[in-house]
Amino acid sequence: MRKETYTFALDIGTRSVVGLLLSEKDGTYEVIDTVIQEHGERSMLDGQIHDVISVSNVISSVKEKLEEKHGTLREVCVAAAGRALKTIRAEAQIEIEGKPIIQTETVFHLELMAVQEAQKQLAQKEKAMQEYDCVGYSVIHYKLDHQEIGSLVDQQGKVASAEIIATFLPKVVVESLLAALNRANLEMKALTLEPIAAINVLIPSSMRRLNVALVDIGAGTSDIAITNKGTVTAYGMVPMAGDEITEAISDQFLLDFHDAEQAKRELHTSESILVKDILGFENEVLKEEAISLIHSAIDSLANAIKEEIYSLNQESSPKAVMLIGGGSLTPKLPELIAEKLNLPLNRVAIRGIDAIKQLRFAEHLKTGPELVTPIGIAISSNQNPIQYVSVKVNGRSVRLLHMRKLTVSDSLLSSGIQLNKYYGKPGLAFIAALNGQSITIPGTYGEAPLLFKNGKVCSVDEEIINGDEIIIEKGKDGRSLSVAISDLIDVVPAKQVILNGERVQVEANLALNGKPASLTDLIADRDSVTYSFPDQVKEILPDEYSFAPFFLSVDGSRIKVDAFSGKILINHFPAHPSSRFEEWDQITAVKTESPSLSQVLTELKIKAYESLTVLYNQEPLTIKKMMAEVYRDDMLLSLEDKINNGDYLTIKKQPAGSFIFQDVFTAVDVTIPSEGSNKFLLLKNEKETAFHEELLPGDRLSIKWF
Incomplete structure (x- = not known):
C-alpha cells in the first residue's frame, strides 16, 4: 500500500494529541497506525490553543514518530474542538x-x-x-x-x-490551529468540527431524523451534539469531564493527579485497585467501594450533562444518548445519565470504534472510544471537508x-x-x-x-x-396615515325618542377641537375629537319653540294666561326645557302661542258681544253687538287680531241693551234699487215697523221698496 493513499488526521485535545493514519480502499477503512502524546504543560484550555509554540511542538513530535515508520507527512486533516463552540x-x-x-x-x-x-x-x-x-x-x-x-x-x-x-x-480557534500546523510544517488539507466528525461515523444521515444526543467526554470538557429531523440541530459543552473524576479520586485517596488518573483507568478493567497515597501507605480498595466514595462527583458530571442536553433539546429528553471519549468509561456514568433523563438503561450506551462500519485496525494497535473522534476526523474530512x-x-x-x-x-x-x-x-x-x-x-x-x-x-x-x-x-420608509374622524367613529351615534307621538332619531354632536365637525373632517396630531348627546329637552326641539309663560297686562293688572303658555311632558309628567331625557322617552312639547283677541277674551271670561239670530229676507242672520272694546296702544282691536305675550291691553266694556231693527244694517249690506222710487217700508213679521223697533229671536225681517 502506497503511503500517498494515507490520510493523516490529528485530534488536538486538551490533555493530549492523537495522530492517526488511515487508508481507504473500496469503501473499507483501515487504521494503519496511531500515536498519542500528552501536552507537557497547559497549552490547551477548553479546546482553544493558548500556547501555539508548545502545541506545535507536540504536533511535530507526533508527526515525526509516524514519519519514522511511514515516511514524510505534509498534509493533515484536523478538527476545531467542539468545546470551543x-x-x-x-x-x-x-x-x-x-x-x-x-x-x-x-x-x-x-x-x-x-x-x-x-x-x-x-x-x-x-x-x-x-x-x-x-x-x-x-x-x-x-x-x-x-x-x-x-x-x-x-x-x-x-x-x-x-x-x-x-x-x-x-474565528481565532481556526486561526490559532492554522498557526500551530504551520510551525509544524503541516498544511491543513481539510477541516471539520469534532462533534461533526464523531457524528459522521456514528450517526449517518439516515439516522439523523432521530432525536439523538452524542456526548464526547474528554478530560476537561464534555462536548454534546444533538440530531433531529435529518440534521444536527445544536452543539453544546459542559466544563466538566474525566478530570473531575480524577480529582475526586485524588481527594478521596490522597493521590497525586497522575496516580489518580491511573487508578481511574484501572477501575474500568479491575475488580480492585491498589493505591499508594502521598504518605506512602498502600491500600487495596474494591471497585464498588471506590465507586461509592466518588459517587457524588460522577453524579455531578451526569447531572451537568443532563442539564446541557435539556437546554439544547428544547427542555426534553432525546430518544437515545451515545457516549464516546475516554471519559465515557467512567463507572456508573451511563446508568446515572439514563436515570436523570428518564430513559431506559439500554438507550444510553458507550459507543466505541466497533460502531464504525467497514473499519479495521492493524494488529498491533489498541482500540478504545478515545479513537472515535480522530477516526471520524480522517473519514469526514475527506467526505465533507470544511472550506x-x-x-x-x-x-x-x-x-x-x-x-x-x-x-x-x-x-x-x-x-x-x-x-x-x-x-x-x-x-x-x-x-x-x-x-x-x-x-x-x-x-x-x-x-x-x-x-x-x-x-x-x-x-x-x-x-x-x-x-x-x-x-x-435599505427598504422604503413608511408614511403617516391620512385619517378622518370616520376612521375613529364608523357612524355618528344616535338614540331614539318619541316626540309628540312620532319617533325621532337624536344624533350625537361631533366636535373637533371644540368646534362642530363632520365624519369627513381630517384629524392631525394632538387633535381632540368629541361626541356628546343632547341631554336636555330644549336641545332637540326646533329653535322657534318657546316655553315662556304667557302674560298680559289688562287695565294695568299683570295676568298669567296658562292656556297660551308653553309646556313639556316627559312620560306624561310635567317637565322643564332643561329637563334631561333618556332613550325611548315619550316627550310632549307645546310651544307658547299667540292667540286671537277672541281666544284671550274667552279665556279671561269676558263676553265680547251679544248676538241675536233673526230671519232676514227669509235667510238666517246673526246680529252681533260688541260688549267690550279692546285697545292696544290706543288702537282698537278686532276679535281676529293676534295678541302677543306681554301686550298691554285696555278693555272698555259696553252696557248690555236690546237689539233694534237698525242693528240689522251692521250685519248686511242694503242695495238701493236703481229703478223706481227710493221709498221703502221696514217689515217685521210682515208688519210695518220702525228703525228703533226692538227685535226678538226669530223675528222675520225685510225691506220693501216701492
Missing part, C-alpha cells in the same frame, strides 16, 4: 398589527434578526470583541402575541417572534467557514450588518383623543430591505458560492 438562545420580534406576515421571506428575516441578537448576547457574555462564525441555528418555536404557534405565515396579530438556538465558533468561501457584502470582503450550505444570511451575519437597521422606518405615528381617551394612529410599516446577489434580486436563504457579491439596500 458557543451556543446561545435568543429571540427577535416584529410588530405585524395591520400587516400580517404573508411571505416565508419575512419569517427568514425574523430568524436572522434572532441570530444577530444571539451574536450580540455572545459578545456581551464573552466581554470580548473576537469574531465568531455562525455554524448553524435551529428554531425553537415561533410565537404570535406571546403564544406559541406552528407557523407565522398568513397569521394576524400584534407581535410575531421567533426564538432560536444558534451555535458559533470563534473557506470569500464573498463581498456591500463592497466589503467577507470570509465564511463553509461547513454546510451557505446562504445570503450567512454572509450578512459574518459581515456584521444588522438586518433590522436596513428595514424601512415606520411612518410617524400621531396621537388623537376621542372623548378624552388617547388613540395612537401608527404610520405604515417600513418595507423589508432589498437583497441582490450578483446584481439580481435574491432572498436571505439563497445559496452563495465563492466569489458572489451581495448588496443589501
Whole structure:
C-alpha cells in the first residue's frame, strides 16, 4: 500500500494529541497506525490553543514518530474542538398589527434578526470583541402575541417572534490551529468540527431524523451534539469531564493527579485497585467501594450533562444518548445519565470504534472510544471537508467557514450588518383623543430591505458560492396615515325618542377641537375629537319653540294666561326645557302661542258681544253687538287680531241693551234699487215697523221698496 493513499488526521485535545493514519480502499477503512502524546504543560484550555509554540511542538513530535515508520507527512486533516463552540438562545420580534406576515421571506428575516441578537448576547457574555462564525441555528418555536404557534405565515396579530438556538465558533480557534500546523510544517488539507466528525461515523444521515444526543467526554470538557429531523440541530459543552473524576479520586485517596488518573483507568478493567497515597501507605480498595466514595462527583458530571442536553433539546429528553471519549468509561456514568433523563438503561450506551462500519485496525494497535473522534476526523474530512468561501457584502470582503450550505444570511451575519437597521422606518405615528381617551394612529410599516446577489434580486436563504457579491439596500420608509374622524367613529351615534307621538332619531354632536365637525373632517396630531348627546329637552326641539309663560297686562293688572303658555311632558309628567331625557322617552312639547283677541277674551271670561239670530229676507242672520272694546296702544282691536305675550291691553266694556231693527244694517249690506222710487217700508213679521223697533229671536225681517 502506497503511503500517498494515507490520510493523516490529528485530534488536538486538551490533555493530549492523537495522530492517526488511515487508508481507504473500496469503501473499507483501515487504521494503519496511531500515536498519542500528552501536552507537557497547559497549552490547551477548553479546546482553544493558548500556547501555539508548545502545541506545535507536540504536533511535530507526533508527526515525526509516524514519519519514522511511514515516511514524510505534509498534509493533515484536523478538527476545531467542539468545546470551543458557543451556543446561545435568543429571540427577535416584529410588530405585524395591520400587516400580517404573508411571505416565508419575512419569517427568514425574523430568524436572522434572532441570530444577530444571539451574536450580540455572545459578545456581551464573552466581554470580548473576537469574531465568531455562525455554524448553524435551529428554531425553537415561533410565537404570535406571546403564544406559541406552528407557523407565522398568513397569521394576524400584534407581535410575531421567533426564538432560536444558534451555535458559533470563534474565528481565532481556526486561526490559532492554522498557526500551530504551520510551525509544524503541516498544511491543513481539510477541516471539520469534532462533534461533526464523531457524528459522521456514528450517526449517518439516515439516522439523523432521530432525536439523538452524542456526548464526547474528554478530560476537561464534555462536548454534546444533538440530531433531529435529518440534521444536527445544536452543539453544546459542559466544563466538566474525566478530570473531575480524577480529582475526586485524588481527594478521596490522597493521590497525586497522575496516580489518580491511573487508578481511574484501572477501575474500568479491575475488580480492585491498589493505591499508594502521598504518605506512602498502600491500600487495596474494591471497585464498588471506590465507586461509592466518588459517587457524588460522577453524579455531578451526569447531572451537568443532563442539564446541557435539556437546554439544547428544547427542555426534553432525546430518544437515545451515545457516549464516546475516554471519559465515557467512567463507572456508573451511563446508568446515572439514563436515570436523570428518564430513559431506559439500554438507550444510553458507550459507543466505541466497533460502531464504525467497514473499519479495521492493524494488529498491533489498541482500540478504545478515545479513537472515535480522530477516526471520524480522517473519514469526514475527506467526505465533507470544511472550506473557506470569500464573498463581498456591500463592497466589503467577507470570509465564511463553509461547513454546510451557505446562504445570503450567512454572509450578512459574518459581515456584521444588522438586518433590522436596513428595514424601512415606520411612518410617524400621531396621537388623537376621542372623548378624552388617547388613540395612537401608527404610520405604515417600513418595507423589508432589498437583497441582490450578483446584481439580481435574491432572498436571505439563497445559496452563495465563492466569489458572489451581495448588496443589501435599505427598504422604503413608511408614511403617516391620512385619517378622518370616520376612521375613529364608523357612524355618528344616535338614540331614539318619541316626540309628540312620532319617533325621532337624536344624533350625537361631533366636535373637533371644540368646534362642530363632520365624519369627513381630517384629524392631525394632538387633535381632540368629541361626541356628546343632547341631554336636555330644549336641545332637540326646533329653535322657534318657546316655553315662556304667557302674560298680559289688562287695565294695568299683570295676568298669567296658562292656556297660551308653553309646556313639556316627559312620560306624561310635567317637565322643564332643561329637563334631561333618556332613550325611548315619550316627550310632549307645546310651544307658547299667540292667540286671537277672541281666544284671550274667552279665556279671561269676558263676553265680547251679544248676538241675536233673526230671519232676514227669509235667510238666517246673526246680529252681533260688541260688549267690550279692546285697545292696544290706543288702537282698537278686532276679535281676529293676534295678541302677543306681554301686550298691554285696555278693555272698555259696553252696557248690555236690546237689539233694534237698525242693528240689522251692521250685519248686511242694503242695495238701493236703481229703478223706481227710493221709498221703502221696514217689515217685521210682515208688519210695518220702525228703525228703533226692538227685535226678538226669530223675528222675520225685510225691506220693501216701492
